[in-house]
Amino acid sequence: MGITVFKDSNDSSRTYLRITRAINGREQQRYVRVDGPSKAAMKRAMKEAKEIDQRLQQWQTAVRELIALSGDNLIHEDGTVVGLQLQTRHREGRKPATEFKIRVKLPDRKPLFKSVSVDKHGFDEAYELAITRICELRGLSDQSEAFDKLLQCEDAYLDKYDVPTHLLEEVSKSGKARKKTKDEKGWIGQLTGFLRSR
Numbered sequence: 001m002g003i004t005v006f007k008d009s010n011d012s013s014r015t016y017l018r019i020t021r022a023i024n025g026r027e028q029q030r031y032v033r034v035d036g037p038s039k040a041a042m043k044r045a046m047k048e049a050k051e052i053d054q055r056l057q058q059w060q061t062a063v064r065e066l067i068a069l070s071g072d073n074l075i076h077e078d079g080t081v082v083g084l085q086l087q088t089r090h091r092e093g094r095k096p097a098t099e100f101k102i103r104v105k106l107p108d109r110k111p112l113f114k115s116v117s118v119d120k121h122g123f124d125e126a127y128e129l130a131i132t133r134i135c136e137l138r139g140l141s142d143q144s145e146a147f148d149k150l151l152q153c154e155d156a157y158l159d160k161y162d163v164p165t166h167l168l169e170e171v172s173k174s175g176k177a178r179k180k181t182k183d184e185k186g187w188i189g190q191l192t193g194f195l196r197s198r
Contacts, residue, residue, distance in 0.1 A: 003049050005034075013037075017049040021056035023063045024073070028056050064107070068138060071146030079156030084130055086118070086161045100130040104137040112137050127154050 004018050015034040020027065030052045034045040067073045074082045083103045088096050102114040114133050118126040131150045132142060140146050 003046070003053055015042075017045050019049050019053045019056060021053070021060045023060045024067060026063070028059065030056065068140060069144055069146055071140075071144070071149035074134075074138075074146060074150060075153060078160065079153055080160060081131070081134065081150050081153050084134060086157050100126055102130055102133055102137075104134060106138070124154070127151075127157065 002020065004020070006016055006018055008014055008016065015037075017032040017034065019030045019032070022028070030049075032045045032049045032052065035041045076082060083105065085101045085103075086098065087101050088098045090096050098118040100116045100118065102116070103111050104114075105111045114130075114137070116126045116130045116133065120126070121129060128151065131147065134150065135142060135144070135147050138146075
């Protein structure tokens, strides 16, 4: 990525600047010919190459934003969310603390870290809060396609981690809490909840 100087062959006197930008396996290359061996010719060509590079950078940013809006680049193959882990910390003299750990790495910036307590909020609410924070840090709306896709990844955490049963509570419409089993969390749970409400 960037601007490189090259000749079209070893014995050629023609010099070019190659401008390259790539994202998500898609690459764009442009060429600017340097008209002569003088420093002034190189300076003119470099100015043009930098203008082209700036346009390609805008293209790269636009593609990155479109990918982010879809959410496809924010989900691992195992169905978990990029930068979101469920962890239980064990400290001497304290009871274990379960939380979602968030790590968001944006281009050209240091990673951002946050956490959401599962013990405090319960599994469902903590997961939704974690997804909301990830989207906020990435500049994504809670109305975006990405937000909806990330919310649907909740079951992957139940499959991957051994979530303590006491953290799987759901508050019914009557305000009474009831325990959820892991099976009730997915589509079975949605169907069960629908049938119970009838």
